[in-house]
Amino acid sequence: MLTDARLMELVRAERRDEAIALLLPAFRRKVFGLAYSFLRDREAAEDVTQEVFIKVWRALPGFDGRASMSTWIYTIARNASLSALRARRPQSSLSDPEVMEAVEAIDPAPSADVIVDRTAILRLVDQLPTKQRQVIMLFYMEGQSHEEVAAMLAMPVGTVKTLLHRARARLSAAVGNVSATA
Amino acid sequence: MSTPDSELAKHLQALFGGLDTSAGFDARLMARVRAESRTDAIEAARHARQQERARYRRAVLELQHSRRSMLRLLTLDTLGIALLLVAAVVTAGPRLSREVMEISSQYGPYVAMLLGVLIAAVPLVGMWAEQTRRPIRLL
Numbered sequence: 001m002l003t004d005a006r007l008m009e010l011v012r013a014e015r016r017d018e019a020i021a022l023l024l025p026a027f028r029r030k031v032f033g034l035a036y037s038f039l040r041d042r043e044a045a046e047d048v049t050q051e052v053f054i055k056v057w058r059a060l061p062g063f064d065g066r067a068s069m070s071t072w073i074y075t076i077a078r079n080a081s082l083s084a085l086r087a088r089r090p091q092s093s094l095s096d097p098e099v100m101e102a103v104e105a106i107d108p109a110p111s112a113d114v115i116v117d118r119t120a121i122l123r124l125v126d127q128l129p130t131k132q133r134q135v136i137m138l139f140y141m142e143g144q145s146h147e148e149v150a151a152m153l154a155m156p157v158g159t160v161k162t163l164l165h166r167a168r169a170r171l172s173a174a175v176g177n178v179s180a181t182a
Numbered sequence: 183m184s185t186p187d188s189e190l191a192k193h194l195q196a197l198f199g200g201l202d203t204s205a206g207f208d209a210r211l212m213a214r215v216r217a218e219s220r221t222d223a224i225e226a227a228r229h230a231r232q233q234e235r236a237r238y239r240r241a242v243l244e245l246q247h248s249r250r251s252m253l254r255l256l257t258l259d260t261l262g263i264a265l266l267l268v269a270a271v272v273t274a275g276p277r278l279s280r281e282v283m284e285i286s287s288q289y290g291p292y293v294a295m296l297l298g299v300l301i302a303a304v305p306l307v308g309m310w311a312e313q314t315r316r317p318i319r320l321l
Contacts, residue, residue: 024208032203046203050211057215112211119195140194141201172190 002026005068011060020057027070028053031077033141034152037134038081039088041128048084052077074152124174132167135160253308258303263296 002022012021031052036045055076063072125133131153138149139160146164150157271286278286286293 017212017215017219021212024211026251026260028207029202033198036201042204049203049207050214053211054218057218095206100246118193122197122304125194125197137196137198139200140191140198142199145194168187168190171194172187173239 004065007060007069008063011063015154016057017062018059020053023056023069024053027073029142030144030148030152031073032053033075033138034061034077035081035084038085039179044084044088045081048077048080051084053082055080057167071150074154077152087128105157121171121175124171127174128167128170131155132170136167138170139164193237249312253305256308257305260301264301267297 007019007022010016010022028049032045033123035048035052036042039045039048052073056073056156059076063069067075125136133172134153135149137145138152139146144152146157146160149155149164150160155163267274275283
């Protein structure tokens with residue numbers, strides 16, 4: 001089982017590669033999701049994810065265990081994502097054709113209605129305020145808990161719940177409107 | 183029957199639930215980690231070599247400094263001995279017997295010259311030894 005103590009042990013034994021090999025399956029999707037929630041671009045998010053793990057690997061000897069490993073990794077991931085966001089030129093959107101293709105690829109054979117619904121929902125999510133969008137994406141990514149999303153975004157759990165509630169209400173209202181006009 | 187909220191949740195889960203990196207991500211990352219690891223090892227070795235060179239250079243400089251100090255000390259020592267000898271001769275001179283005085287007046291200049299040569303030779307020999315010894319080469 002992956003514990004901070006086990007990781008510290010590996011770092012002390014100068015076995016950082018093994019530590020990263022343990023961290024990777026536990027945090028890869030979370031870091032990728034976090035980067036994606038900032039960047040909204042799969043390729044950029046993947047690059048950031050790789051950078052985050054390389055940074056973690058480099059910084060592991062300096063990890064003092066004052067914060068938990070997950071908090072530490074999420075902080076690195078947030079900072080790396082924000083840097084990548086600042087360095088980026090035009091901002092891509094969840095409604096980009098590339099993203100649409102990725103969405104369609106999730107379900108191998110969705111019905112036409114489902115594609116329309118998901119495309120519409122993606123557009124609606126894209127229009128949400130940044131924090132609400134991030135919370136929605138991270139919460140529904142592999143069923144994260146409120147606490148996990150709060151840790152990932154460095155927010156109080158209450159704020160996450162509020163943002164999630166507002167985002168859902170906004171999306172429900174918007175979906176209602178879309179259905180009514182369709 | 184599903185409510186619109188649960189429908190929405192289902193769609194959101196379908197949209198974001200499968201969010202993951204592309205295939206081969208882990209292998210690419212681990213390859214990069216290994217490459218970084220090698221670069222790190224090379225860099226660490228270079229750093230260690232640099233540190234060792236600096237330490238050796240410091241040791242050589244200290245050794246050279248200490249040799250010069252020894253040479254100075256030896257010169258001053260010889261000079262001190264010569265002065266003491268002169269002082270001893272001057273102090274003890276009047277009390278010496280006539281025979282000794284005669285011998286000393288006969289050989290005095292030679293003794294003085296020998297002392298002078300000795301005093302002059304000590305730093306010269308020291309300098310010669312310093313210049314002809316095998317030079318200390320830096321790594």
